[in-house]
Amino acid sequence: MDGNGRWASARGLPRAAGHQAGAEAVRRTIRACMELGIEYLTIYAFSSENWKRPVGEVDDLLGLMRFYIRKELRDLTARGVRLRFIGDPGRMPADIVTLMDEAAAMTSSNARLTLTVALNYGARDEIVRVTRNLAAAVAAGDLQPEAITEDMVADGLDTAGLPDPDLILRTSGEQRLSNFLLWQSAYAEFVFTPVLWPDFGRADLEEAIEEFHSRDRRYGAVAPA
DSSP states (O other): OOOHHHHHHHTTOOHHHHHHHHHHHHHHHHHHHHHHTOOEEEEEEEETTGGGSOHHHHHHHHHHHHHHHHHHHHHHHHTTEEEEEESOGGGSOHHHHHHHHHHHHHTTTOOSEEEEEEEEEOHHHHHHHHHHHHHHHHHTTSOOGGGOOHHHHHHHSTTTTSOOOSEEEEOTTOOSOSSSSTTTTTTOEEEEOOSOGGGOOHHHHHHHHHHHHTSOOOTTSOOOO
16 A cells, blocks of 8 residues: 555655545545455555654554554444454554454454455565474474475465455555565466555556456466467
């Protein structure tokens, strides 16, 4: 969800205003996904690299997360949205971790849309954590190295139980993954749009979906003659 800062700068506003406008885009996108029958949506809200940003901006982002979870939880619950969080909670403030746990528990039985929020998430860190767990099982004699399978790795990821993404959409003209769902994106389709995230709306989502449906997804196989 890129472009919040550029959106704010273009209007002579502080970056925090861009992040607030970005939160509105999240609301629009959730609503559009539900109207379009999309069952899974993952948003990259805060990466493990975002701690490198200025302290004031990090504080603004964390404050917005607190506000958003508290303010939106009742509405999301009423709409049938299930909330999941991925990432390493170890560095997150304790009160936000508590909010995450409460939100996940409160919405666990909802089934209309699964909204996965990546907080303090980095795909390389995720893979390292899985690798350490498998290595520990091998060291303990509970697992033979040759018995390790792709399914075992997938089951150890933060996204265990979720389908791999079909479409990854990145806004603001950026054209890279930036440490997002590296394992899970092996066969995802990518759509890059110049639209800044705060300006993103249903029409942009529909355009990305239309582009997705125009792709020939062969998963490594040869197209039939």
